[in-house]
Amino acid sequence: MTRALALISGGLDSILASKLIKDQGIDVIGICFKSYFFGSKNAEKMTKQIGIPLEVVDFSDEHLEVVKNPKHGHGKNMNPCIDCHAMMMKEAGNLLEKFNADFIITGEVLNQRPMSQNKSSLNVVKKESGIGEKILRPLCAKVLPPTEMELNGLVDREKLLGISGRSRKIQMELAEKWGIKDYPSPAGGCKLTEPNYSVRLRELLEHVENPSIRELELLRFGRHFRVTKECKIISSRTASEADQIKKFLTIEDTGFLVKDFRGSMVVIIGNPSEEDIEFASKVAGRYSKGKDEEMIKVMYGYYTKPYDKFLQVKPADDDEISKYIIS
Incomplete structure (x- = not known):
């Protein structure tokens, strides 16, 4: 059976991305990274709403070093989002074999965040993670080049979405449709923002x-x-x-x-x-x-x-x- 590891932040987007892939008959395991600046409480609550298991990985010390000196700099505050995402992807890539999984999914949406989710930033994360060809972004897949998972038939590209921009109307409509409630505001769980x-x-x-x-x-x-x-x-x-x-x-x-x-x-x-x-x-x-x-x-x-x-x-x-x- 095809299996995906889903990076779960605890917000709405990552849960919607997981639901999209789960509904294609793919086994989804949630992976939540916790550090000194964000925890797993919201992720635990959200994964229960769509019925997927969650593994919590503590990378606090490693993450603190990235916060101190991020290669790609900080965002508006002390958030090193590009470096943080690349680090999470790399760590998740190391878990593919452990969980016998085929690829990784995230809830990122193209251009939702001007600095960390533009096309250039997504490509940086893809390159620096070391597992770029194994990353699928279901919510914005149709406005990005097809991944190997779509090309080889593991995932049906036609059932993915092409969301782009800062509006969250589509996400909120999907949440209502799928009965996903009580979700936190975007980036609400990270102290660094x-x-x-x-x-x-x-x-x-x-x-x-x-x-x-x-x-x-x-x-x-x-x-x-x-x-x-x-x-x-x-x-x-x-x-x-x-x-x-x-x-x-x-x-x-x-x-x-x-x-x-x-x-x-x-x-x-x-x-x-x-x-x-x-x-x-x-x-x-x-x-x-x-x-x-x-x-x-x-x-x-x-x-x-x-x-x-x-x-x-x-x-x-x-x-x-x-x-x-x-x-």
């Missing part, structure tokens, strides 16, 4: 060559400040955000609380200088109910231990916040 996260990641990589999982996860929450190179100051925006930050804190981190006023949870990640401690105290004051006070008393100490040290500071003003805030 998010402007704020990308600013923080770029700044982190300037100071830390090999960031830890904790450092990468903390980029998702709060306001971030850097006074000295050795540490990061984080201030929560909401109570729920504070709860998320707490999951990644250790006894070596330093926490701050304004003594007589409620406010943001402020922490220092790393080894702080006196300058860091003073500014973190001022940040705690700025994002507390005592922000308009002339002076406030701030307690601080190692996280999970009693906050037994104190500073009297004036809450940070706009100029100070602007000077040190990352985003």
Whole structure:
């Protein structure tokens, strides 16, 4: 029986492409790559809707190296889409023999994304993956040259589509027709496409060559400040955000609380200088109910231990916040 490996991002397009091929009587196995910047939750949910199995492949460390220095550069934010797609194709190609599969399918649509899905970019991915002749893009196949799978009869080209451009009308019509519901927005699962996260990641990589999982996860929450190179100051925006930050804190981190006023949870990640401690105290004051006070008393100490040290500071003003805030 003919078998295809489908790259499943968790979005709608890859599921529609898989459904098109499955409906030709071809066995389809979903492959989802997970990294520090995107996971498999949406892919698991979406594959269940069309009844195909899913294999999750963790390539976090390899992907991080590509993010640091992509051959074809980053997109609008920190997303190295061309390099990322080529890497996924190459890794999927290595799985063809393991799963006794004949070819690979993706949900890419010609010209849907101006930088990463134009004809030139698709050809770059095809070439650099090393398995170009084994890649089929069912949603836009009819506006691309026939692949060997179509020419040798493994796939019926007439049952494929010729979608091109940024409109998603056809995809949404197909989703309704096939009963595919509750799908995420395009690119919604990749943190590297998010402007704020990308600013923080770029700044982190300037100071830390090999960031830890904790450092990468903390980029998702709060306001971030850097006074000295050795540490990061984080201030929560909401109570729920504070709860998320707490999951990644250790006894070596330093926490701050304004003594007589409620406010943001402020922490220092790393080894702080006196300058860091003073500014973190001022940040705690700025994002507390005592922000308009002339002076406030701030307690601080190692996280999970009693906050037994104190500073009297004036809450940070706009100029100070602007000077040190990352985003």
